[in-house]
Structure formats: C-alpha cells, structure tokens
Amino acid sequence: MIENILYGFQIALSMENIIYAFIGVFVGTIIGMLPGLGPMTAIAIMIPMSYGMNPASALIMMAGVYYGSIFGGSTSSILLNAPGVSGTVATSFDGYPMAQQGKAGKALAVAAICSFAGGTLSVIALMLFAPYVSKLAISFGPTEYFALMILGLSAIAGLSEGSTVKALLSACVGLIVATIGIDGQTGTQRFTFGNASLYEGIDFLIVALGLFALAEVAQLVITRTKSMFTNKTSVGSLRLSKQDVKDISGPVGRHSILGFIIGVLPGAGATIASFMAYMGERKLSKDPSSFGKGNIKGVAAPETANNAATSGAFVPLLTLGIPGSGTTALLLGALLVVGVQPGPLMLQDHPDVFWGVIASMYIGNVFLLILNLPVIPLLAKILFIPKQILISLIVIFCLIGVYAVSFDTIHLLILVLFGIVGYFMRLYGFPAPPFILAFILGGMMEQSFRQAMTISNGAYTVFLKSGVSLTLLIIAALSLFGPSLWNLIRNGKSLFNKDISQGG
Known part of the structure; x- marks a missing residue:
C-alpha cells in the first residue's frame, strides 16, 4: 500500500500533472460559483x-474540475x-442567513476549511480502503436503496421550521x-401534458x-424599501474563534466519513450526502x-x-467501472476517450492512472484552499453591490444557467413558475427544504x-429480509416516532409521579 501511495505521488508531483491539477481546480471553482452550471458543464467543456x-494527466485535470466545482x-x-x-443547496440554509447577519467572511472561511478537510480526509479513506469499500457498493440492492431513501425522508420533520404539517405537505x-x-418502467407519460x-x-x-x-428576488422586489438601493451589509471577519473551531x-x-460512504453508493452523490449531513447535525x-x-x-x-x-464517488467509478451520477458518467466517457477502461482490472492495467489521480487529490485540495481563502474578501464584495443591480445579476445568472442545461425556453418558464411557487411558500410559511429533499429522493x-x-413478485416482506434495509427502516421509524413516544413516556411519568405525590 505504501509503495502504491508513493508511486501515486511520483505521478502526481510531476510538473506537467501539477499544472493540470491546478487548471482543473481553477476552472471548476470558477464554473461552480456561477449559479446553475455545475460540474457536468465544467467537465463537458x-x-x-x-x-x-x-490518460493520468487527463483524469487528474477532470477530477480537479469535479471537486473544484463542488468546492x-x-x-x-x-x-x-x-x-x-x-x-451546495443545504449550505444556503445557514450560509445565507450568516451573510445577512454580516458574517459572510466567516461563512465562506468555514466553507473553504471544511471543504478542504472533508475532501482530504475522504481522499485518505479512498487511498486506504478503495478496493475493499467497492464491495459495499455492490452489496446495495433495490431494497437497501429504498430503505436509505426512507431514512432520508424521515428527517423532513426536522426541516419543518415550525409546522410539521406544512413540512409534510x-x-x-x-x-x-x-x-x-x-x-422508466412502463413508458407511460406522467404530468407531461403532451409537452416533449x-x-x-x-x-x-x-x-x-x-x-x-x-423566490428571494421576488421577496426583495415586493417588499422593497428605500434601504434596498444602498446595501450596507458588512462582510465581517474571516477569523475563526476557538469556539468556532471547536x-x-x-x-x-463525522461527516467526512458519512459523505465518503454515501459517495461510494452509486446514485447517491454529493447532494444526498449534504442533506443527510445537515439533517444529522441538526438532530445531534x-x-x-x-x-x-x-x-x-x-x-x-x-x-x-x-x-x-x-x-x-471515485470508488465505484475506478474499481467497478460504474458511474454513480451524471458527472461521473462524463468522467467515465473521458476515460474511455483516452483509452482507459475502468473496472476491477484497472489497478493492474493502469496503476499510474488509479494512484496518480488519488494522490493528485491531495495537491488539488491544497490548491483549492490557497485559491479560495485569499479571495474571500474580494468575493464578499458582492454584498456591497446595490440590491437593485444584484437582483438583476441573480436573475440573469439563473436564466443563463438553466438555459445552458437544456437550451429549451420552456424550462425558463418553469423556472419562473417555481420562483412564484417559492415566494408563496415563504408568504404562507411552507418550508422549501422538505420540498427539495423529497424531489431529490422521490x-x-x-x-x-x-x-x-x-424481484420479490410483490412481497413487501422483501424489505425485512435484508439486515441492512431492516436496520435502516428501524432507524427511520425511530427518527420519525421516537421523539413523540419519548414525550408521551416523559409526560406519563410526570403525571404518575404527580398522582402519587397528591395521593401521599
């Protein structure tokens, strides 16, 4: 293992590959900052x-684009x-309120440091356990995935922001x-209204x-005041206190491990990992x-x-040849273009690509930290742009980002429709995070x-036969009903003790 790691660094630390790693993370970071574009667009470019x-240089550059855009x-x-x-949708739940409170610098610094730490720790796990963890990805079948999705949905009550009923709706x-x-199974059209x-x-x-x-733009426009024309929001300090570090x-x-494991599962990816981490931290x-x-x-x-x-996500891609998402599917295509077939034989046939890419992730994460921390004060200057100009820029970026995905104008109308829906959800107290989470997992x-x-010929007991799915369903049930049962037990005990004291 040590020899393989040293061989990987020998490949990644060549001047050529260092330059490609830097190009990848730089392009990925810039495209990732633009609303709506994301890693698929960056890799396609x-x-x-x-x-x-x-081949090793090509994948080092593409990998840098991938995690750079997430960063x-x-x-x-x-x-x-x-x-x-x-x-990064879940990041906005608390990151945007921090920016509104004058703590944009601190929020961006935390995002940069935690992205670096999560990326680096998971690369260590990838380097040490990739051949073994790939077995976990194979062991997950439809029953386990369904139970995992149910576990994710069980946390909706935690995103209720007040009313659990409104969160469920x-x-x-x-x-x-x-x-x-x-x-996908029957080929029938659902809610398409005949529109291709x-x-x-x-x-x-x-x-x-x-x-x-x-929805944020609509709220700002409808509730506009004179203060809207002069944005006085402060950036705040980038410095983290000892309590912040703690x-x-x-x-x-916790979430370096959680994120790595979820990333290993084909189809899960960074979006589900971020939501589960956010909800798990809220419960703790x-x-x-x-x-x-x-x-x-x-x-x-x-x-x-x-x-x-x-x-x-690189574990199933490199060790099994299975792309877990649209982004890794593009990476698979890029590997095939340069003549590399990912799969169980990749460690034998192309060790330079496998270990070189893994080692390059250390270098890429350091580049990302160096690129991002010094420019945080410059990025945060966005907050000083007058809001009427900022609103226009947000709308333009959103329209460009959505149009770049499909080049279909009807999707722009759907975007506006969801903007209207989002505004009325805010107006009447319906939280948006449960909507997003259910849409992702649905x-x-x-x-x-x-x-x-x-597979089971319609037998619902199939979900109870697998130890993994049964465990996940039990955890989901405890997550949903545990707090209510605990409150009932606690209230029952207090009433029982009160009756005893009165009887005494």
Whole structure:
C-alpha cells in the first residue's frame, strides 16, 4: 500500500500533472460559483482538451474540475442564496442567513476549511480502503436503496421550521413533481401534458434556483424599501474563534466519513450526502431551532459531506467501472476517450492512472484552499453591490444557467413558475427544504421500490429480509416516532409521579 501511495505521488508531483491539477481546480471553482452550471458543464467543456493527453494527466485535470466545482459552488449559495451546484443547496440554509447577519467572511472561511478537510480526509479513506469499500457498493440492492431513501425522508420533520404539517405537505408536492416525465418502467407519460420538453422530467437546478434564488428576488422586489438601493451589509471577519473551531471539528470528523460512504453508493452523490449531513447535525444539536438562522454547524456539515462524497464517488467509478451520477458518467466517457477502461482490472492495467489521480487529490485540495481563502474578501464584495443591480445579476445568472442545461425556453418558464411557487411558500410559511429533499429522493425511491417489488413478485416482506434495509427502516421509524413516544413516556411519568405525590 505504501509503495502504491508513493508511486501515486511520483505521478502526481510531476510538473506537467501539477499544472493540470491546478487548471482543473481553477476552472471548476470558477464554473461552480456561477449559479446553475455545475460540474457536468465544467467537465463537458474540458473533455475536448483531453484528446491526445496522457490518460493520468487527463483524469487528474477532470477530477480537479469535479471537486473544484463542488468546492466553489458554496460561494453563490452563501452570498446570493443561489446554489451554484446541487450539492451546495443545504449550505444556503445557514450560509445565507450568516451573510445577512454580516458574517459572510466567516461563512465562506468555514466553507473553504471544511471543504478542504472533508475532501482530504475522504481522499485518505479512498487511498486506504478503495478496493475493499467497492464491495459495499455492490452489496446495495433495490431494497437497501429504498430503505436509505426512507431514512432520508424521515428527517423532513426536522426541516419543518415550525409546522410539521406544512413540512409534510411541502414534501408531498416535491414527491409529485419528481414523478413528472416518462415512467422508466412502463413508458407511460406522467404530468407531461403532451409537452416533449417534460418527457425527461424537471431538472433539479430549475427547482432549486426557482425556490431559493428567484423566490428571494421576488421577496426583495415586493417588499422593497428605500434601504434596498444602498446595501450596507458588512462582510465581517474571516477569523475563526476557538469556539468556532471547536464547533466545526465535530461535524468535520463525522461527516467526512458519512459523505465518503454515501459517495461510494452509486446514485447517491454529493447532494444526498449534504442533506443527510445537515439533517444529522441538526438532530445531534442541543439547539436545533438555531439551524436555518445562521448556525455555523449548518455550513460546516454539508460542506464537509459534499466534498467527501466527491472523493467517494471515485470508488465505484475506478474499481467497478460504474458511474454513480451524471458527472461521473462524463468522467467515465473521458476515460474511455483516452483509452482507459475502468473496472476491477484497472489497478493492474493502469496503476499510474488509479494512484496518480488519488494522490493528485491531495495537491488539488491544497490548491483549492490557497485559491479560495485569499479571495474571500474580494468575493464578499458582492454584498456591497446595490440590491437593485444584484437582483438583476441573480436573475440573469439563473436564466443563463438553466438555459445552458437544456437550451429549451420552456424550462425558463418553469423556472419562473417555481420562483412564484417559492415566494408563496415563504408568504404562507411552507418550508422549501422538505420540498427539495423529497424531489431529490422521490425518483430514486420509486425506482428502487418498483425494482424490489419486481424481484420479490410483490412481497413487501422483501424489505425485512435484508439486515441492512431492516436496520435502516428501524432507524427511520425511530427518527420519525421516537421523539413523540419519548414525550408521551416523559409526560406519563410526570403525571404518575404527580398522582402519587397528591395521593401521599
């Protein structure tokens, strides 16, 4: 193992590959900052550059683009409430309130440090356990994935921001929207209204940018005041106190592991990892009500997890040849273009590519930290732009980002529609995070459920036969009903003790 690691660093530390790693993370960071573009766009732009390149150099550059875009996506989430990539939506829940409170510098610094820590720790795990953890990815079938999605949905009550009923209604609408498109199993059209543009469903970024960015714009425009024309929001200090470091150390340790494991599972990825990390941290907190209002842990948890998940996603890609997401599918295509076939034989046939890419991630994460920390004060100057100009820029970036995904004008109308929906959700107190979470998990949950039913000939007991799925379902049930049962038991005990004392 040590010899392989040293060999990987020998490949990654060549001057040529250092330059390619820097180009990759730089391009990825810039594109990640622009709302709506994300890693798929960045990698698609860079693939033509890989023609004729050394395979190790090509993948080092592409990998840098991938985790660089996730790293940079937090900037627009924190400063504008317009997620640059889907994996940074959860970062905006507390990052944007911190920016509004004059702590934008601290929020960006926490995002950069936690992204670096999560990425680096997960690279260590990737280097040590990649051949072994790949077995975990194979062991997850439809029943395990369905149970995992149920566990994710069980945390919706924790995102209620007050009313659990409104959170559940919001999640139900999210599940309905997730069903739009052609049914992959039967081929029937669902809620497409005969429009070919809806056959493939609605892209996640359209929903996220509409519910968060355009809804924020609508609220600013409708409730505009004279102060809107002079933005006096302060950037704040980048310095973290000892208490801040103590607060983020726990989330970094916990969610580096969580993010890596979720990233290993094909189909899960950085978005689900960030949501699960955020909800898990909220449940562990002694003051869960502070989340969504500028809690530093609410930035640290998703930023650690989403960057850890990007490293984890390389496990099934390199060891099994299985792309777990659209982004890793593009990376698979890039590898095939340069003549490398990922899979179980890759460690034997192309050890320079495998170990060189893993070692390059250390270098890339250091580059990202060096690139991002010094420019945080410059990025935070966005807050000083007068709001009427900033609003125009947000709308333009959102429109360009959505149009760049499909080049279909109807998706711009859908974006505006979700912006209107997001505004009215805010107006009447319906939280957006449960909608987003249900939308993310809905498609995967339905597909896994139907596959499990097909395998078992309609027997629902199939979910109880697997130890992993049974454990996940029990945890989900405890997460949903545990607090209520505990309150009932505690109230019953207090009434019992009161009756005894009165009887005495």
